[in-house]
Amino acid sequence: MLNIPDSSHDRIVIIGAGFAGINLAKKLARKNFQVVLIDKNNYHQFQPLLYQVAMAGLEPSSIIFPLRKLFQRNKNVHIRITSVTDIDADKKQVSTPLGTIYYDKLVIATGATTNFFGNNQFQKNTFPLKSLSESLSLRNAILSDLELALTEPDYDHRQGYIDIVIVGGGPTGVELAGALAEMKKYILPKDYPELNEKEVDIYLFQGGDRLLMGMSDEASDKALKFLQRLGVKVELNKRVTEYDGKYVTTKDGQKIVAHKVIWAAGIKGNVIQGIKEDCQSERGCRYVVDQYHQMSGIQDVYAVGDIAYMPSEDYPYGHPQVAQVAIQQSKNLAHNLIKKTLRPFAYKDKGSMATIGRNKAVADIGKLKMSGFFAWLLWLFVHLISLIGFKNKVFVFLNWVWNYTTYDQSLRVIINAGPEEKANSK
Amino acid sequence: MLNIPDSSHDRIVIIGAGFAGINLAKKLARKNFQVVLIDKNNYHQFQPLLYQVAMAGLEPSSIIFPLRKLFQRNKNVHIRITSVTDIDADKKQVSTPLGTIYYDKLVIATGATTNFFGNNQFQKNTFPLKSLSESLSLRNAILSDLELALTEPDYDHRQGYIDIVIVGGGPTGVELAGALAEMKKYILPKDYPELNEKEVDIYLFQGGDRLLMGMSDEASDKALKFLQRLGVKVELNKRVTEYDGKYVTTKDGQKIVAHKVIWAAGIKGNVIQGIKEDCQSERGCRYVVDQYHQMSGIQDVYAVGDIAYMPSEDYPYGHPQVAQVAIQQSKNLAHNLIKKTLRPFAYKDKGSMATIGRNKAVADIGKLKMSGFFAWLLWLFVHLISLIGFKNKVFVFLNWVWNYTTYDQSLRVIINAGPEEKANSK
Numbered sequence: 001m002l003n004i005p006d007s008s009h010d011r012i013v014i015i016g017a018g019f020a021g022i023n024l025a026k027k028l029a030r031k032n033f034q035v036v037l038i039d040k041n042n043y044h045q046f047q048p049l050l051y052q053v054a055m056a057g058l059e060p061s062s063i064i065f066p067l068r069k070l071f072q073r074n075k076n077v078h079i080r081i082t083s084v085t086d087i088d089a090d091k092k093q094v095s096t097p098l099g100t101i102y103y104d105k106l107v108i109a110t111g112a113t114t115n116f117f118g119n120n121q122f123q124k125n126t127f128p129l130k131s132l133s134e135s136l137s138l139r140n141a142i143l144s145d146l147e148l149a150l151t152e153p154d155y156d157h158r159q160g161y162i163d164i165v166i167v168g169g170g171p172t173g174v175e176l177a178g179a180l181a182e183m184k185k186y187i188l189p190k191d192y193p194e195l196n197e198k199e200v201d202i203y204l205f206q207g208g209d210r211l212l213m214g215m216s217d218e219a220s221d222k223a224l225k226f227l228q229r230l231g232v233k234v235e236l237n238k239r240v241t242e243y244d245g246k247y248v249t250t251k252d253g254q255k256i257v258a259h260k261v262i263w264a265a266g267i268k269g270n271v272i273q274g275i276k277e278d279c280q281s282e283r284g285c286r287y288v289v290d291q292y293h294q295m296s297g298i299q300d301v302y303a304v305g306d307i308a309y310m311p312s313e314d315y316p317y318g319h320p321q322v323a324q325v326a327i328q329q330s331k332n333l334a335h336n337l338i339k340k341t342l343r344p345f346a347y348k349d350k351g352s353m354a355t356i357g358r359n360k361a362v363a364d365i366g367k368l369k370m371s372g373f374f375a376w377l378l379w380l381f382v383h384l385i386s387l388i389g390f391k392n393k394v395f396v397f398l399n400w401v402w403n404y405t406t407y408d409q410s411l412r413v414i415i416n417a418g419p420e421e422k423a424n425s426k
Numbered sequence: 427m428l429n430i431p432d433s434s435h436d437r438i439v440i441i442g443a444g445f446a447g448i449n450l451a452k453k454l455a456r457k458n459f460q461v462v463l464i465d466k467n468n469y470h471q472f473q474p475l476l477y478q479v480a481m482a483g484l485e486p487s488s489i490i491f492p493l494r495k496l497f498q499r500n501k502n503v504h505i506r507i508t509s510v511t512d513i514d515a516d517k518k519q520v521s522t523p524l525g526t527i528y529y530d531k532l533v534i535a536t537g538a539t540t541n542f543f544g545n546n547q548f549q550k551n552t553f554p555l556k557s558l559s560e561s562l563s564l565r566n567a568i569l570s571d572l573e574l575a576l577t578e579p580d581y582d583h584r585q586g587y588i589d590i591v592i593v594g595g596g597p598t599g600v601e602l603a604g605a606l607a608e609m610k611k612y613i614l615p616k617d618y619p620e621l622n623e624k625e626v627d628i629y630l631f632q633g634g635d636r637l638l639m640g641m642s643d644e645a646s647d648k649a650l651k652f653l654q655r656l657g658v659k660v661e662l663n664k665r666v667t668e669y670d671g672k673y674v675t676t677k678d679g680q681k682i683v684a685h686k687v688i689w690a691a692g693i694k695g696n697v698i699q700g701i702k703e704d705c706q707s708e709r710g711c712r713y714v715v716d717q718y719h720q721m722s723g724i725q726d727v728y729a730v731g732d733i734a735y736m737p738s739e740d741y742p743y744g745h746p747q748v749a750q751v752a753i754q755q756s757k758n759l760a761h762n763l764i765k766k767t768l769r770p771f772a773y774k775d776k777g778s779m780a781t782i783g784r785n786k787a788v789a790d791i792g793k794l795k796m797s798g799f800f801a802w803l804l805w806l807f808v809h810l811i812s813l814i815g816f817k818n819k820v821f822v823f824l825n826w827v828w829n830y831t832t833y834d835q836s837l838r839v840i841i842n843a844g845p846e847e848k849a850n851s852k
Contacts, residue, residue: 003577003620042569043839059487066838068617075619081573081840098577132841143468147507151429151524191494193501194429391828395821402817412492413469414507415558 001099004078007034013094015084016109017044017067020305020326024107027334029074040083042067045132046387054135055179056411057403062395065388087274089298105300112306112321115266125245126263129172141260143414150194160257162200165248167240168265169206171354174223177204178356181230186407205238214320215352219362222371226356269307282317283309291344293333304329319347355379427525430504433460439520441510442535443470443493446731446752450533453760455500466509468493471558472813477598480561481605482837483829488821491814513700515724531726538732538747541692551671552689555598567686569840576620586683588626591674593666594691595632597780600649603630604782607656612833631664640746641778645788648797652782695733708743709735717770719759730755745773781805
């Protein structure tokens with residue numbers, strides 16, 4: 001059983017502790033609600049910096065924050081670390097492996113997960129990058145393969161260990177490609193003098209005809225130029241059709257040997273059994289909500305953040321699936337729940353940005369298109385202030401200063417969390 | 427194949443990158459040797475602080491250092507991340523899964539591992555604490571069990587989740603017990619207000635009649651008092667006879683329910699097939715060496731650090747298995763190898779210490795016996811300067827200041843490194 005005490009206040013169950021979930025919980029915690037926050041992890045993760053964990057530039061703990069610490073002062077917030085297996089909207093209850101729980105209002109904020117578009121081969125063989133454990137797996141694989149490359153005399157086999165293919169030219173793909181190119185340039189010659197870093201190829205395949213489709217043409221062009229200057233082999237209009245774990249095959253017949261293919265080609269809603277998602281192509285399997293965040297036709301159930309699909313006049317295909325939308329939606333929903341009113345959601349676009357490497361970023365702030373050093377500084381600043389926790393801000397800042405001045409991340413360690421079975425077998 | 431280039435210099439193969447291995451490699455790297463350093467991890471780990479990683483007080487990356495970074499400037503040091511499966515002293519070669527390698531001189535510095543004294547039940551069910559992955563497993567288990575305790579209505583079952591038994595009253599057991607007691611006191615009431623922290627019992631079982639057997643009686647007494655004041659249930663002359671994963675049974679018939687038993691009751695040499703260890707009781711399965719670190723009867727093979735057993739007049743049962751001995755032995759061996767001379771090893775005991783908690787430590791420095799605040803400051807200082815890497819020192823220091831002033835470690839996150847299979851299956 002979930003063991004939530006009885007309360008005279010309305011019980012709001014929030015599923016998911018991403019940007020939407022924790023912002024909503026924080027706002028409701030100060031009012032007369034009983035809040036139950038359910039997540040499968042005991043921490044909030046700052047997704048925009050996951051790629052830096054994968055690249056050994058930041059430690060996991062710097063970009064995550066323990067949920068219990070976040071809500072230490074909010075005695076009306078009850079945190080349960082478990083998964084949600086089913087929602088019964090008629091009985092107004094949520095099922096978990098620990099038991100079921102009744103809700104007065106339910107908020108689904110489960111975010112998005114990697115979309116392999118039904119391809120099992122990609123799902124099995126590629127590296128996605130949507131969670132902390134996935135970014136650690138990628139880090140371990142990159143470092144382990146470099147070790148193996150050292151003792152591999154055959155050129156083709158060695159290529160398999162050191163070449164990396166990134167599928168998807170959105171922010172994740174672009175930022176990863178840039179970081180990998182810098183690792184090749186600054187780290188490899190120092191750490192692996194026995195390897196010829198010129199043998200390392202970094203491919204970035206984009207299905208569309210430009211990078212960073214959500215941003216301006218200027219940003220796309222600049223990102224392409226920055227990456228090419230760093231030596232990344234960017235190929236536009238390139239589709240991957242097969243990957244057996246060793247060879248990547250593209251639609252136009254190219255075949256590349258690579259043990260690591262990073263899948264950053266799409267996301268879809270992290271849906272829950274019991275509530276029907278909408279999987280029409282442009283909707284990406286999300287929950288359709290009205291402008292008050294209410295799920296259509298289901299009483300007292302709301303969805304916010306990446307999982308919510310709210311088409312509007314300005315955004316006929318829903319809002320972009322980014323942190324700002326999640327934060328603003330959770331604020332609006334909190335307002336409506338607290339005031340018992342119906343204020344429609346209006347998204348205020350603060351702009352978007354992507355970093356490519358040292359001193360190199362692109363940013364669209366309204367009509368202003370920036371690129372280069374100042375865009376990069378802005379990127380650093382915005383990400384730093386968005387991080388949860390003062391200590392995290394300090395530690396990430398110190399790490400960045402360190403990495404920037406020494407041209408050298410110092411976290412290139414292969415850590416296996418070890419015999420999990422022991423912990424889980426009981 | 428290991429792919430080590432030919433060299434006109436003598437090839438020294440060092441197995442193990444602990445204190446002994448890296449100090450020796452550093453000294454030899456500056457001279458005309460070809461050094462091959464083999465370890466199964468790509469990092470050096472600072473064992474004395476592993477328990478703080480387990481207690482969520484420090485991050486793994488703060489107490490480990492990547493080997494390749496450590497030897498970036500030493501082109502005559504070749505690092506290979508693999509295990510050693512066999513030594514053939516007649517052919518002068520070492521076997522690894524990556525291939526075999528010839529040596530001119532071989533130095534075994536593989537350290538010590540947990541000694542379960544042949545008891546499979548203990549080996550299977552308890553948590554040892556000799557490696558980074560073991561400390562992360564323990565951290566994950568402690569945090570996961572607290573989550574489960576929250577939703578467990580039955581008192582006895584809940585006790586199983588929250589009680590912890592530590593077997594062994596040496597430095598590891600004492601430091602862990604102190605840290606756990608402080609977590610119970612300062613963290614539990616804040617993070618788990620729904621749990622009654624008074625239900626949490628921390629047991630420390632010591633087979634001998636005092637704690638910290640390697641230290642002075644004064645230190646033992648003080649450590650006992652400090653721990654008792656913190657509420658740890660210390661039991662001397664207590665032997666654990668059985669542990670089935672749920673119930674601990676002691677020789678005098680006590681039975682305690684606990685899902686977590688930490689095994690800190692003994693170590694033994696991390697021996698390698700092909701070279702015979704000496705397992706007579708007090709020797710703890712180590713390699714017997716003469717006062718020049720040479721293995722008795724085997725040409726050109728040396729052993730230093732925890733794995734070496736060098737009985738002498740002052741130390742009839744060999745030296746204590748601590749970092750200082752390993753460092754001093756590696757220095758003496760380096761001197762002998764470089765100068766082609768035979769200087770006997772003379773251990774200069776700089777003292778020993780253990781910390782129990784905030785402002786509480788014990789230290790024996792020659793005839794000086796310290797305890798309390800100044801011993802604690804000294805402990806912090808000594809451990810800080812012994813850490814490898816300037817950045818690690820800074821980050822550990824900042825973490826300590828943070829934890830000390832806020833009474834709150836902020837790293838209480840359950841991280842599973844994720845689908846390792848993917849990285850390893852290729």
